[in-house]
Amino acid sequence: MPDFKELTDVKRTLPLLLATVAAIGLGQQGAIAQGDDNAARTPRVGGESFQAPAAPSAGDTPAETQAPNTDYKPLLPNQTRAPQPSQKTEVEVASVAKGLASPWALEFLPDGRMIVTEKAGKIRIVAKDGKVGEPVAGVPKVDSRGQGGLLDIALSPSFAADRLVYISYAEPREKGNGTSVAKAKLIESGGTAKLDEFKVIFRQTPTYDGDKHFGSRLVFAPDGKLFVTVGERSDKATRGQAQDLTSGLGKVFRIDTDGNAAKDNPFTGGEKARPEIWSYGHRNVQGAALDGQGRLWTVEHGPRGGDELNRPRPGVNYGWPLASYGLEYSGEKIGDGVTMAAGTSQPVYYWDPVIGPSALAFYDKDVFPAWKGDFIVGGLVSTGLVILKVDSDKVVTEERVPLDHRIRDVKVGPDGAVYAVTEGEDGEILKLTPKKSS
Ligand SMILES: [Ca+2]
Numbered sequence: 001m002p003d004f005k006e007l008t009d010v011k012r013t014l015p016l017l018l019a020t021v022a023a024i025g026l027g028q029q030g031a032i033a034q035g036d037d038n039a040a041r042t043p044r045v046g047g048e049s050f051q052a053p054a055a056p057s058a059g060d061t062p063a064e065t066q067a068p069n070t071d072y073k074p075l076l077p078n079q080t081r082a083p084q085p086s087q088k089t090e091v092e093v094a095s096v097a098k099g100l101a102s103p104w105a106l107e108f109l110p111d112g113r114m115i116v117t118e119k120a121g122k123i124r125i126v127a128k129d130g131k132v133g134e135p136v137a138g139v140p141k142v143d144s145r146g147q148g149g150l151l152d153i154a155l156s157p158s159f160a161a162d163r164l165v166y167i168s169y170a171e172p173r174e175k176g177n178g179t180s181v182a183k184a185k186l187i188e189s190g191g192t193a194k195l196d197e198f199k200v201i202f203r204q205t206p207t208y209d210g211d212k213h214f215g216s217r218l219v220f221a222p223d224g225k226l227f228v229t230v231g232e233r234s235d236k237a238t239r240g241q242a243q244d245l246t247s248g249l250g251k252v253f254r255i256d257t258d259g260n261a262a263k264d265n266p267f268t269g270g271e272k273a274r275p276e277i278w279s280y281g282h283r284n285v286q287g288a289a290l291d292g293q294g295r296l297w298t299v300e301h302g303p304r305g306g307d308e309l310n311r312p313r314p315g316v317n318y319g320w321p322l323a324s325y326g327l328e329y330s331g332e333k334i335g336d337g338v339t340m341a342a343g344t345s346q347p348v349y350y351w352d353p354v355i356g357p358s359a360l361a362f363y364d365k366d367v368f369p370a371w372k373g374d375f376i377v378g379g380l381v382s383t384g385l386v387i388l389k390v391d392s393d394k395v396v397t398e399e400r401v402p403l404d405h406r407i408r409d410v411k412v413g414p415d416g417a418v419y420a421v422t423e424g425e426d427g428e429i430l431k432l433t434p435k436k437s438s
Contacts, residue, residue: 055389055396057370059086063386063400068352069305072325072339080325080350082398085389089370090435091401096419097130100427105152106409106419110160114429115186116421117167119149125193126429138184138195143170143177146211151179154218154226156257163187164257165195166226168216176209178248179216179230183257201259202276204248206241208233217288217359219296221254225262227278227296228253229285232320242281242320245273250320252285252298252312254278266315279312281344283320287360291390292373297348299360299377302326303334305352309375310345311393319344325352349388349395356380358423359409363387367416368434376418378407385410385420385432403430 062081074080102119109115114126121144123136142150148170156164163185171180181202184195213231220226232242232250242250245267253276254262261268261275268275278296287299297311300318306326310318322341324334340346351357359378363371377386383406387399405422413419418432 057085058083058397063398078394082395085397091432092435094431095428096431097126097429103421103427106411106421117150117153120144121150136193143172151216152218157220170214173207176207178207179204179214204230213284219288222294229288231284239321250282251280252278279316281318281320286358289360289362299357307351307354308347309349317344325350355382361410365416378410380406
């Protein structure tokens, strides 16, 4: 359910929240002093104190062992370098489909087949035996330069009845490009498939002539509204628009299936703002998933350091580029070089060095009992998966599953296995199951 109360609460309590965050920041010494009796069993990383992890499964050392790219310290407990679980989950990895050309997104069809987007602008259906089908006809032209292309695909919540699919893509436009969302009917007959009744329902604007930071993920909420995540087009000329409510750059949107702003969105009360906006101050959100309560979570690419996990709440500003735990690739600071800015929310969690978070899934099956209720993050830079156990909206453990491939998407299969899509010209779908003890 869209939560009026949450929205109202955020507006009412934002100053209080900020004051609290500021107090935590200023009172860090006090917070550490208060935990002194726990000091002996409190793991210390980089000179900062973690709150003792609440998870009984937590071990003593973080999964991340590399030196950070920045000198920034986390403002909140458990905000980075959470301990890895004491018991590692051993996985078996099988390749279940090969020969996909830069696959970008994967969804399971109700009959167990997979539907996959390829960056250059193709959609393919992968049979249960891994056979990759011919391209689906009727896919629009995409601008596949750089980070652009055919991006995410989502099935209508009532796909079995309406056969509707929703796609996001870098749309070539006059004087540039931009992320657009379209819906179409997937028609299959005689072994071929096509998109019918194709219709663009939403366009991120302004149009910009660039090849970076298109986002994007599509996630249907339990109320049938569609979350659309995008980027801020990366360049210094555009990134500031992540803070501009009259711009569509650097936002999470919430729309209906015709592309209209959801009526109970946070900026539909006559503000000088785009009514489709759900949250703002985002850099490049390429992972999004609902948790067990149906709440949206996202991962976004930071600059050098500063990849983030957020739980986007309505009307909340997630800080970019005013505050970041990362640096420019040149090593220069971002803006004023601060990790906290007034009126902005801290990330739930961040990574420094970056993992390159490409995708987010929520594990709600039983095949991996240790991961039940955890988030699974796809990593481009980390070439594997990151498993995050979250308790009370805080990360309590972080586990790494190396896969030796840049991971572009990750999904939980209907069979409870985890499926990871590898980046590149000869992309694969990897199936992860628990290693059988011998
Ligand atoms: Ca942020």
